[in-house]
Amino acid sequence: MTKEQVLAIKNNPKYQKLVGTRKKFAWTLTIIMLVVYYAFIMLIAFSPETLGAKISPDAMMTVGIPAGVAILVFAFAMTGFYVKRANGEFDDLLNDLKNDLEKGAN
């Protein structure tokens, strides 16, 4: 890739849109995941009794079990959410951009 090509792609509005949207999306999801996980860890460290409380007086199940499983499911859902958007919307933007670049090259 020559310097001119690099500059041309960098200044291409479609490229900027793709990179900007995807970056924002990826960082938002990362921060959400970190917040959820560390909130759970802090609960374990500072207030284990919250997680140890029974979900109803006559049940043996404690709050921590559905909460823990929910985090596993949530992590999986987050990956699904990202993959769906990245393999759909973002890849469409990318293919559009690649088409433009090929046309420009000819």
Add this chain to the structure above:
Amino acid sequence: MLGKYLSLFMLTATTFAFAVGADLGEGTKAEEINIPAIVMFFIFVAATLGVTYWASKKTKSAKDFYTAGGGITGTQNGIAIAGDYMSAASFLGITGMVYLKGYDGLIFSIGFLVGWPIILFMISEQLRNLGKYTFADVTAYRLKQKPIRILAALGSLAVVLLYLIAQMVGAGKLIEILFGLDYEFAVVLVGILMILYVVFGGMLATTWVQIIKAVLLLVGTTFMALMVMSKFGFSLDALFTKATEIHPKGVSIMSPGGLVSDPISAISLGIALMFGTAGLPHILMRFFTVADAKEARKSVFVATGLIGYFYVLTFIMGFGAIVLVLGAENGYYLAADGETLKGMNNMAAVWLAHAVGGDYFLGFISAVAFATILAVVSGLTLAGASAVSHDLYANAFATSKVDEAKEMKVSRMATIAIGIAAIFFGIAFEEQNIAFVVALAFTIAASANFPVLFMSIFWKNLTTRGAVIGGYVGLISALVLVILGPVVWTSILGNAEAIVPYKFPAVFSVPMAFMAIWFFSITDKSDDAARCIEEFDAQDIRCQTGIGAEGASGH
């Protein structure tokens, strides 16, 4: 993978050692030879050698050898990644931890899983777009080849060898109990098989062995969890109620039990788990086996789903084991002391297999556990061999132009050397406490490999000097802090109090590495630094779009 070693680490830390020779006294050693297990094991070995033969026919170029030609699909790769994670000790260790401590086992499972979304958002597709065979292809993309390749190879080899030691010792102990075979014999057998898989079948065989094993393991654990639930009319509450009646800790197994007590340890563990996984060479190399970024993403999605599902199963199995193994009539599965399990305490999953499915199912699960070890060590060995042949030989030290055939030959020789080293270390470390090995491997992955990789992808102003100094700062601080920590300083060296009170010092060593990378980059005014910075834009475009990225080879 991660699960295996951390659970291993935890189990040792909680005195129920998986691989500590001293804990396996004479009375527990003399298990009779398990015929169904050996028969099923031989069927597995025959099948995997068949796969290796098939793969050897297709493995012609270096690209085939390192990355299976880049033709693995996202789903297949996802299963293989899950296989790397759902290792024997993850299976035995987490089930055993739930069996002993109840809820705390779930806390660890969650820690193992949450790193995956982060890898997806930040690392996987970037790696696929920029790299070829090893993660050093990415870190050395615009930096000076030689010093960066040497750093990456040292980081990779350190992690791989430490893992292999833990793996071989654990494998030997496990096989001794499951099959009634001699420890040395077991270690040599594992070593020879893994050399065969990797030398002849390369990445293609390694991946398929991993896939076959992952499917077998998922089928086996699903069956066990269903059998457990069927005994309680598919009511979790009934299972929990019965378990709390039988377990000596009673209802306290239903809530967090002080496994993660202080915030620093909790955060440090989280950092080690998340960023350690993103610095493991044998996990990272799997992203080069798929065709493009799209498939790389899909593989993380599949892997996360399977791993999460597996952890839910281990939780049910752990509680099932409390009722059906600990609560079995006349202490059938207990050792002479009437408290610990026969063999060792984290054999809960294996005895549960017997409790729900008899001798033949026990044989099946034992064979799957052995298969798991083989698959995981093969992946590790291939990662180590790639670091030697691709990073050290072809891109750092070779004086003349290296052709593919020569590079593959070096890789195969490196595989044999690493395999022999693993056998040797496995036997030499038989009686050693290997917990520190695990803590060290993780901390090195998070402190030396991950920061350089992350910064090389995302930070424009990274220079060769910054990356090299930062990488070594991470490597050395990880080493020193683990040695001064409770695992080595107190447990192994026998000192009264650890100088560093944390088992996972990642909370210090990771920021130190990042700070060194930052500082020695921004103060670097050399010509090379200017070139590195200038070349970032071209790298970033390839990273973002995949234009110019390595494609799949044509078969």
